[in-house]
Amino acid sequence: MRLLFLAVLRRHTGNAVTAQRIRDHLEAAGHVCILKDAFDFESPSEIANFIKAENLEAAVALHLYRGGRLVQGHGIPFGIIFGGTDLNEDVNQGEKNKVMGKVLEEARFAVAFTESMKEIAQTQWVDPVFTREVKAKVKRTPGVRLIGEMAQEDLHAIVKNCFAVVNSSVSEGMSAAILEAMDLEVPVLARNVPGNAAVVRHGVTGLLFSDPQEFVRLAKRLVSDPALEKEIVANGREYVRRHHALQVERNTYGHLIRTLQRSIED
Missing domain, CATH: 3.40.50.2000 (Glycogen Phosphorylase B;)
Structure with a gap:
């Protein structure tokens, strides 16, 4: 180049x-x-x-x-x-x-x-400014901890020991955190926004909530229903395997770069 x-x-x-x-x-x-x-x-x-x-x-x-x-x-x-x-x-x-x-x-x-x-x-x-607001809010909220950046393997070890992963973003493209949780066989609760809903099928590969009250209700349901947890985990893992396999993604990007190279050569 x-x-x-x-x-x-x-x-x-x-x-x-x-x-x-x-x-x-x-x-x-x-x-x-x-x-x-x-x-x-x-x-x-x-x-x-x-x-x-x-x-x-x-x-x-x-x-x-x-x-x-x-x-x-x-x-x-x-x-x-x-x-x-x-x-x-x-x-x-x-x-x-x-x-x-x-x-x-x-x-x-x-x-x-x-x-x-x-x-x-x-x-x-x-x-x-937003970062300072978040840190201040976390300090005032019992049971919530703010953890900084960490190596991926350390993050995955923590996620594996959690009951569920929550995505509360008000805007998402495609959440890598959700896909990682599914791959690690951890249930997902995500805010019902278009980017999350494109990945999480409510009641099948995860649970979608629209407000704090619904989140609390769904979280309690997940805790009290082992069968639902098992089903969501299995479906989420299968979804990632079918639609986000690493080798398929690698092959796709390789093909795209070769296409880009050919367009430059032409």
Whole structure:
């Protein structure tokens, strides 16, 4: 694949050294990587012309503001790599902060070199006001604990020891948590929103609730009816096996990428 790699390349700086190292990685993987100084381009139109002239298929930008804002909006996929100034300085400037948020919305991936950089980015752009509200609510609610991120194998071990998994989202696309619970043979109670209802068939592969009162009623029913629990678990596991098998998904994505590759070659 032909890649554009944008970075600030002032000689003997950390950014320049990092960019050279990453370019070497990409080229070692078999890609053509054209490394350019972000300061060589004065406008997005110059980037657009360069992308067209060099027949570039994707882009990577080092530094969310200096590089990222130049690669968005050109119709090619791109990823960004956080620098340092973007998270330590630019994030505190209102207009730059907004621009960087827009870049992240469009980026296919974002790389942070340290956990602290990752945490700064998440705080600035995962909705900090809502996060504080949730944490405060949990502290005031008996019997509810808020657990941070953990490795998937640890999460699965916890889920296996739970009586049920609850999805209370007011909006869902396709809930990986629901599918994982079904695969782990744990009953699911989910809010009755379109994304959840597309996966959970009420009374068959799980239970759907529309309000807190209905949730309480259905939870009590599940606790008191072992036969229902057994049926839901079996049906949920079979649903995942039939419609979300890992190998089938892997084969499908492999086919799609080959199709994408052929379209690029054509």
